Amino acid sequence: MSAIAFRLNGEMRSIATPAETRLSEILRDQYLQTATKVACGIGRCGACTVMMNGQAVNACLVMAWQIEGADIVSPEGLGAFETARIVKAALIEENAFQCGYCAPGFLMALTVLFLSNRQAGEPEILSALEGNLCRCTGYHSILRGALSAAN
Ligand code: FES
Numbered sequence: 001m002s003a004i005a006f007r008l009n010g011e012m013r014s015i016a017t018p019a020e021t022r023l024s025e026i027l028r029d030q031y032l033q034t035a036t037k038v039a040c041g042i043g044r045c046g047a048c049t050v051m052m053n054g055q056a057v058n059a060c061l062v063m064a065w066q067i068e069g070a071d072i073v074s075p076e077g078l079g080a081f082e083t084a085r086i087v088k089a090a091l092i093e094e095n096a097f098q099c100g101y102c103a104p105g106f107l108m109a110l111t112v113l114f115l116s117n118r119q120a121g122e123p124e125i126l127s128a129l130e131g132n133l134c135r136c137t138g139y140h141s142i143l144r145g146a147l148s149a150a151n
Contacts, residue, residue, distance in 0.1 A: 006067045008033075009077030017064050024048045024059035026067075027074050035075035035104045039133075046132030049105035050074050056112040058131070075104035083118075084111040090149035091142065098136035105132050110146050120150055
């Protein structure tokens with residue numbers, strides 16, 4: 001078991017863990033980044049979405065060996081991004097969530113989208129969110145918030 005070095009929310013980290021440890025476990029258990037939710041654990045729901053090297057990924061599908069040298073942003077790190085603050089405010093304005101369990105994943109997916117395309121429209125938003133499931137809202141309020149954030 002060798003140490004794996006990576007950046008988490010702007011800080012260098014080093015962890016000795018089995019290579020097959022999931023990033024979601026590392027974030028939650030080792031670094032107490034519990035806004036990274038785990039629901040399905042098999043890459044289907046998006047609750048565990050984090051940013052890795054600028055891309056949205058399911059942390060439950062990323063193994064420890066894959067994060068060597070990577071730049072990881074967990075939901076706790078999104079406060080450093082003006083784009084995330086705009087998206088969050090728009091989602092709150094639209095009462096986008098009910099139980100909130102999926103919210104960090106949606107916020108992460110939308111932030112990653114708008115960081116790469118600030119003018120994203122409905123097709124791009126729907127595409128960016130196709131890996132995120134919500135069991136409460138029916139998605140309309142989330143989409144309204146996303147569209148509001150885009151404008
Ligand atoms: Fe990772 Fe569902 S917990 S996609």
